[in-house]
Amino acid sequence: MESQTEIAETLVEKPATLARLRQDISSGTVKAADLAASYYDRIAAINGQLNIYLSLTKERALEQASRIDALAAKGDPLPPLAGIPVGIKDVLVMRGAPSTAGSRILKGYRPPYDATVVARLEAAGAVLLGKLNCDEFAMGSSNENSAYGPVRNPVDPERVPGGSSGGSAAAVAANLAVATLGSDTGGSIRQPASFCGVVGVLPTYGRVSRNGLIAFASSLDRVGPFAGNVRDAATLLGIIAGHDPMDATSSRAPVPDYAAESDRLVDGLRLGVPAEYFGEGLDPDVRAAIEKGIDALKAAGCEVRPVSLPTTRYAIPTYYLIATAEASANLARFDGVRYGYRSPASENLSAMYSHSRDEGFGAEVKRRILLGTYSLSAGYYDAYYLKAQKVRRLLADEFLRAFGEVDAIVTPTSPVPAFKLGEKTDDPLSMYLADIYTVTASLAGICGVTVPCGTTPAGLPVGMQVLARHLNESTAFRVARAVEAAQL
């Protein structure tokens, strides 16, 4: 126990705020190039223990940092993220940089273009440090499905960081980046953020461009930020959000000033607490932490009332049918022809496809492709896929009705704190149930923020999930700010 605490103290470190770094860089007190170098030093020192970064983009990062320093030296106005070291989940492509999606099938792939979010961050002055480990094709809740080995949780390296964006969450928790990007299909931003004690944002479906995101389940996939505090996460979202002609589902709704909106007080906001998220399976220590968080929101002037979301218990089966069906279609592109891995020993084209896919994909990816192909196949489509899409409508309608009565809904982000490595790897169903509180918002397309809300008596972080209606991220940020301010 002694030694564990000692390790934790050396690995967990809160990043400086954007406001602080911005001031230091614009005044010249801190050079962007030195800041980037200090992050690379820290990565060199502890990445071996935690396996957070899969690859580094040093040359590009240092060039960007020098550009920022040149602007600062001339006294030119600096872009909003000038010199801020940021890490990118490996499911987002970066021109010329390894982009594996945590899969062996994309080992060595260096895409010829930047994801829209990558380009936007860089245009805003961010210094992109490298690519972050994740579950293969973002399929997993513990980061143990990465072909490049699991990420370890900086809070306790014997525990998982959550998944699939485990590297993105752990990087912020260990201060190996000031902020990061991840992707969330069924909870892949929110759950790891809660396990690692950082802020994670699920933007409304369509709010952030998916162009350049290696697709898992296209009707569910979202890109969103992680940061050490709510206001910085809001700033990041403001930079990556907005219409993109390269993504047909991208929303044209104007982008508010999320950071300024997050400053507004919560006095008078109506918050819903759904009993369905506090039932069987919720760890008592997590429940106690969330109840303290709700008390703090009451004390800050929120009106708290119960809301009913009775279809919640059907969300996991609905999610796994829809997500796997879409995955089986999306992952058909990995065929060993145009890019990625090709099996060397193939006598004909058909064998080349199946050998390449068998050798290139890991077990969980195959399991999901098979499940998705099965539920879409002749004779089963109506019973599984179509049925799931109908239940998806019921779940979404329930949220819309609830948001007629309340401004936001608060729940635990995960029923349990970070579990130990290997604890759930033998039973895919028990791993799927780790997403029980997050898949609902994914299916409904609504937005949410997870914010640290105290710890268990053993010192493991607990996250509160704040959900708001479509395109109402500002409200979720305000509530999350109030939880953060309570310093639980």
Add this chain to the structure above:
Amino acid sequence: MTANVTVEDVQRVAELAHLELAPDEMPRMVQDLNAILNYVAELNELDTAGVAPLAQVSELDGTGGRTSLRKDVLVPSLERGAVMPLAPDTDNVFFKVPKVIER
């Protein structure tokens, strides 16, 4: 509806998905698919008669949902020279693959 997925079913689906499972992967896959399908059968408890399937959530966001399609005009694509070298086997004009038809 109790799922009863057999080895033959998994083989058929694997063929559809161009996945060749190694013999030692098969028993585990059959077991997992049965467990998962039995679990998702819970959905049959819900009456969804008259419920329209929801395929795309953009319609729910209160902006009318319409993310309009882009205009059908030609725009430059990625350069061939940047794309072809990523292929496992190429002459830089075509992708090369093993024989399609056995003679």
